[in-house]
Amino acid sequence: MATMLTAGILGITLAGYLKLASVQNDSIARSQLWNVAISVAEAGIEEALTHLNYTNNLNSSGWTRDTSSYTKTRALSGNQYVATIFAVDPNHPYIISTGMVSQLPGTNYISRVVKVTVERTGMFTKGIVAKGQIDLNGNNISTDSFDSRKGPYTAQTPGDQGDVATNSGLTNSFNVGNANIHGQASTGPGGSISIGSQGAVGDHLWQQTHTGFQPGWTNDDMNVNFPDVDFPYLSGWTPRGGTIGPNAYALILGADKYFTNGNVSLSGRDVVLVTNNAMLVVNGSFSMAGSSQILILTNASLKLYVNGSAAIGGNGVINNNVSPTSFFFYGLTNNTSLSLSGNAAFTGIIYAPEAAFSMNGGGKSSTADFIGASVTSTVNMNGHFNFHYDESLGSVTQSGGYQITSWSEL
Numbered sequence: 324m325a326t327m328l329t330a331g332i333l334g335i336t337l338a339g340y341l342k343l344a345s346v347q348n349d350s351i352a353r354s355q356l357w358n359v360a361i362s363v364a365e366a367g368i369e370e371a372l373t374h375l376n377y378t379n380n381l382n383s384s385g386w387t388r389d390t391s392s393y394t395k396t397r398a399l400s401g402n403q404y405v406a407t408i409f410a411v412d413p414n415h416p417y418i419i420s421t422g423m424v425s426q427l428p429g430t431n432y433i434s435r436v437v438k439v440t441v442e443r444t445g446m447f448t449k450g451i452v453a454k455g456q457i458d459l460n461g462n463n464i465s466t467d468s469f470d471s472r473k474g475p476y477t478a479q480t481p482g483d484q485g486d487v488a489t490n491s492g493l494t495n496s497f498n499v500g501n502a503n504i505h506g507q508a509s510t511g512p513g514g515s516i517s518i519g520s521q522g523a524v525g526d527h528l529w530q531q532t533h534t535g536f537q538p539g540w541t542n543d544d545m546n547v548n549f550p551d552v553d554f555p556y557l558s559g560w561t562p563r564g565g566t567i568g569p570n571a572y573a574l575i576l577g578a579d580k581y582f583t584n585g586n587v588s589l590s591g592r593d594v595v596l597v598t599n600n601a602m603l604v605v606n607g608s609f610s611m612a613g614s615s616q617i618l619i620l621t622n623a624s625l626k627l628y629v630n631g632s633a634a635i636g637g638n639g640v641i642n643n644n645v646s647p648t649s650f651f652f653y654g655l656t657n658n659t660s661l662s663l664s665g666n667a668a669f670t671g672i673i674y675a676p677e678a679a680f681s682m683n684g685g686g687k688s689s690t691a692d693f694i695g696a697s698v699t700s701t702v703n704m705n706g707h708f709n710f711h712y713d714e715s716l717g718s719v720t721q722s723g724g725y726q727i728t729s730w731s732e733l
Contacts, residue, residue, distance in 0.1 A: 364422030367406030450712030589615035647695030
């Protein structure tokens with residue numbers, strides 16, 4: 324009896340221990356699956372965000388439409404996620420993703436649901452932006468801001484939103500030199516900024532008595548998507564010159580879409596006259612030298628697309644409009660070099676994400692003005708430049724992609 328009682332107690336103890344071990348094993352397994360489920364859900368968020376940023380047709384690439392939402396299901400090694408993009412407001416869509424995992428395929432799933440809100444970021448929310456290195460290695464270089472909706476720059480007190488930023492996270496990816504940046508200076512995560520003895524980053528008031536970095540005016544959180552520029556069209560009117568009144572023009576651009584497969588080279592006293600809202604695609608290089616110029620009349624505009632090297636020199640772009648949006652320069656994928664020189668003021672917007680951008684304006688005793696904003700691959704300033712960022716450009720529709728603004732688990 325004693326032996327049987329002892330064996331019974333040991334058996335019950337062993338069974339209890341095995342049951343406890345089984346429950347603990349199930350608990351650990353469930354905990355691990357629970358953690359994996361959030362990763363699977365976030366994978367769905369990543370695919371949805373990529374789909375938003377890199378396609379103009381959400382009803383594609385396996386995504387199916389239901390009224391104002393788009394859904395995709397993807398299997399991942401026995402697990403799966405269901406991601407849905409709700410795009411009633413295209414500027415502020417949100418994404419719901421359900422991650423589902425199981426120990427064995429086909430068994431009951433453990434699921435977790437994540438919701439993120441995203442918003443479309445403006446590409447021109449800062450004055451000078453680059454993917455790579457920025458070197459302000461010139462003389463009398465400064466940045467500030469104004470708002471063209473309130474009139475020309477000369478009629479306003481300069482503002483402190485002349486921000487300069489690079490996506491690069493490399494050491495010394497941003498050289499301020501002796502420039503005066505009246506705005507924020509930013510790099511990518513881990514990037515660093517070097518500055519000369521006379522350089523300053525901060526607001527106007529602080530720079531009256533200081534050099535160096537004003538506390539709170541530098542950061543390393545720059546992380547923006549730079550989509551390449553596609554051809555807006557592949558054929559159009561051939562641009563031609565002509566005479567209006569007593570004046571002869573190398574090219575006259577009206578309210579049409581123009582296209583050329585050759586290079587455009589302006590020299591001497593060549594003038595491109597823009598009389599209306601025109602678009603010109605140059606599937607080659609574009610250059611201006613001598614006293615040549617682009618003349619944009621009041622209430623006219625030009626969108627210039629270049630798929631080769633570009634050099635804007637001569638008398639540059641004479642823009643008779645207050646807003647920089649009346650001249651857009653778009654660098655297509657083969658536009659890897661862009662230079663801006665000459666003594667004339669430049670009013671416009673540059674978006675050339677593959678181009679090494681050099682600015683060599685201003686003479687020994689003069690300073691050139693750049694009014695607008697630029698986005699390029701790199702930036703090198705070697706001249707005398709005052710860069711005036713137009714604060715109204717923050718709402719320009721050219722998108723820097725979608726970024727997550729909030730994250731929550733449902």
